[in-house]
Amino acid sequence: MKISDMFQEVYLGISSNKIRSGLTMLGIVIGIASVIAMLSIGGGAKAQIENNIQAIGSNLLMVMPGAQRGIGASVNAGRGTAQTLTIEDSEALKNAPGVDSVAPESSQRYQITVAGKNTNTQTIGTTPAYMNVRNVSVELGSFFTDTQVASRSKVAVIGPTTLIDLFGEGANPVGQRIRIKGMEFTIVGVTAAKGGSGFSNSDDVVIVPISTMSTFLSGSKNISTIGIKAVDQESMTLAQEEITALLLARHNIPSPDNADFSVLNQSDLVDAVSSVTDTFTALLASIAGISLLVGGIGIMNMMLTTVTERTREIGLRQAIGAERIEIISQFLGEAVLLTLMGGFLGIVMGYGISRVISSLMQTPTVVSWSSITLAFGVSAAIGLIFGFYPARQAAQLNPIQALRYE
């Protein structure tokens, strides 16, 4: 039998009992749709988290102060509570191998006021290198300069969220004055929006020169973080090692185990988060996979019924010269066509479900090509696996008994 004829026979076989074929297919449709939807939720969550991490800055290393140790080392306060990093440390890291730029950051929350409005927000003291390290760009006006840092100018760059809180949407605040902790600052620029990233919204921020911060606001030379941008992805490990060695030497600490700081690598964070979302996705998909398995059993059940019902037809086909492989191909073809059509509809439906979930629950979903390919592959495989036994039953019928079957 030619392939095109086989396809026609297979189609006639399925369409001869549309309700039963449709219901059986529904099992596969639901299974595939739920797998696609679950994978899209997992994929969306992963993409969102990775975006947020990327928004913090790429090739980013962060040096945080270590935990403040109580006497006798029995009680540890949280990481980052010790005040061990200084602006000088940050300066010293600039020339370390693999390092592109370094920005010291000292951050505190202060009350900000302007013409009767006020807000409480994160105030960061830093240098212009912050833009490069943290992937920040300026939308209105400009960032403050190194000269302004050196001269302890009272200038500020504000984030777009802070802009809205203080001046309203679309206002141009450049040149206007705000009060931070009661002291007057001139706004020189507004950063471009980066999108919210959970609790640390990088758009709700006021950035001032670090020298101004330590002199007028915090009164301390200690800094909370040193942000470092590595030259590229490959040099991150090198930079991390060099920074650790350099800071250990500066702090006179002989063993890395006693370090009073820690160096965090952004890609470690991405890996950790990815592995969590991967597990989460796998869990969701395997639950959906169970419904796919049930759908497959439905296919097998239907095909076995079909083979029994069509025993006389099979006998006739054998009598007019159908070979065993042609009988197997026909019934296997019916099972595979059903699951493929079910798979196609399932992909469409799964895509629809993921769109509905996105809009109802405000979570992004991503239907990836790999999940679509996987769904097609799995549905074809289900057809082959669950269709094989019934098809073989059909081909093994004895034509004489099949023709007489009542």
Added chain:
Amino acid sequence: MIEIRDIIKEYTNGKEKTRVLKEVSFQIQKGEFVAIMGPSGSGKSTLMHIIGALDTPTSGTYLLDGQDLSELPADDLARIRKAKIGFVFQAFHLLPRATVLRNVILPLIYAKVGSEERAKRAKQALLDAGLDETHHLHLSNQLSGGQMQRVAIARALVNDPAIILADEPTGNLDSKTGDLVLETFKKLHDQGRTVVLITHEPYVAEHAERIIVIRDGMIVEDRKNTKL
């Protein structure tokens, strides 16, 4: 063309062996119209299955066009049936939800005949079997019994087989349509085709030129039909 030599067919049911055919031998020449007649349980169906390459004998030889079919495996027998044998069954065995034309085309699909050629041949076969074009696109379950059997006859001869093998072709028909169907076989015979009719009814057998009577697995009579 058909040569049956000392054919024995035994079935084993547990320990018990039943010998259904006991050394049957005969020949059928090309173009003959033969009826194989016998009561139920005589072994005529078993004989038909062997002639039709649906089954193989326990011992003995069966030559069809000089080829020995007695020990061929299942798929080789399927190929022989496809090329050389046209079946007509008592229960018609049409595909119910397919058109008349599709039913007749089916053997040509398995024989890998191109679609234009097979439509042409199927239409001619239907005309030869006495079914005019108005019915060709009807679904086969919309037809009367007599029409169904003619579709089955058309299907049997569409492949231009060496033998047309009809198993009780009138068994499900009333006597009037039965006569029309038997008339059709006669016409096919007149066109030079070889027709083998298996029946238990002497009346049906009387339409053939030669009658082989089988009883208890043995041929008891093999005669020319003088009543024609």
